[in-house]
Amino acid sequence: MAKQKRRHQRGADRLSGDSVIGKGPTDAGDGRPLPPLEWILQLASQPNFELAGAHSMWLETANPYYAWKAIQVCTQEKIPFPDWVEAYLGQCAVRMMSASGPDLRQLLPGIFEFPSRRGPGNLLNPGGDDWRYSSAAVRFAREIGRGAKPKDALESASKRLDVGIEGVDDKTLLNRIKRHFEIPDDAPTPRTNSEWREAINKYMVQAFGPLVKLYREYLSRSGS
Numbered sequence: 001m002a003k004q005k006r007r008h009q010r011g012a013d014r015l016s017g018d019s020v021i022g023k024g025p026t027d028a029g030d031g032r033p034l035p036p037l038e039w040i041l042q043l044a045s046q047p048n049f050e051l052a053g054a055h056s057m058w059l060e061t062a063n064p065y066y067a068w069k070a071i072q073v074c075t076q077e078k079i080p081f082p083d084w085v086e087a088y089l090g091q092c093a094v095r096m097m098s099a100s101g102p103d104l105r106q107l108l109p110g111i112f113e114f115p116s117r118r119g120p121g122n123l124l125n126p127g128g129d130d131w132r133y134s135s136a137a138v139r140f141a142r143e144i145g146r147g148a149k150p151k152d153a154l155e156s157a158s159k160r161l162d163v164g165i166e167g168v169d170d171k172t173l174l175n176r177i178k179r180h181f182e183i184p185d186d187a188p189t190p191r192t193n194s195e196w197r198e199a200i201n202k203y204m205v206q207a208f209g210p211l212v213k214l215y216r217e218y219l220s221r222s223g224s
Contacts, residue, residue: 137180
């Protein structure tokens with residue numbers, strides 16, 4: 001416990017650090033700057049941060065996938081389920097105990113709260129194959145943060161391709177990096193290091209600002 005508190009405290013100390021990858025509009029939503037990219041990447045692997053993200057997506061999409069993502073994190077890390085996960089599982093149990101009918105294929109989606117009608121996308125893979133490009137996008141952002149030219153950052157990113165996309169060409173990789181940082185397809189591709197910094201900082205504020213705020217609140221409540 002003491003070790004965990006020390007780790008949280010080190011994280012809290014760094015929360016007052018510089019912006020994500022240099023100067024830019026990086027307010028986390030509580031009047032304080034977003035911490036550096038390296039800190040965010042380290043934080044993103046911590047269970048409480050993953051749970052905060054799953055809860056946020058659960059509230060936004062009502063996709064049970066994110067409840068089960070939280071269950072996976074809790075069972076792997078051997079930590080208690082959050083209240084919202086317990087409530088979801090309790091509702092699943094009520095629906096299961098009251099269900100009747102011979103065809104489990106028809107019953108199970110409703111028990112687990114999946115919609116009865118199919119819409120666009122895959123509820124069990126809501127991110128599509130975007131995750132395959134995340135490592136390359138992170139490497140690209142790190143190189144941009146270190147002052148690299150976009151061409152050199154892209155070359156570095158091309159060396160961190162996941163299984164299944166090893167042969168992707170530079171144009172496709174750059175487009176997927178743009179998508180990762182939520183740059184619209186019809187928007188001009190940033191051409192300079194400073195333009196990429198601005199685009200990545202904007203994404204980090206939108207994607208991680210609310211979660212960093214939640215994590216700061218968690219640290220404050222837990223006294224870490």
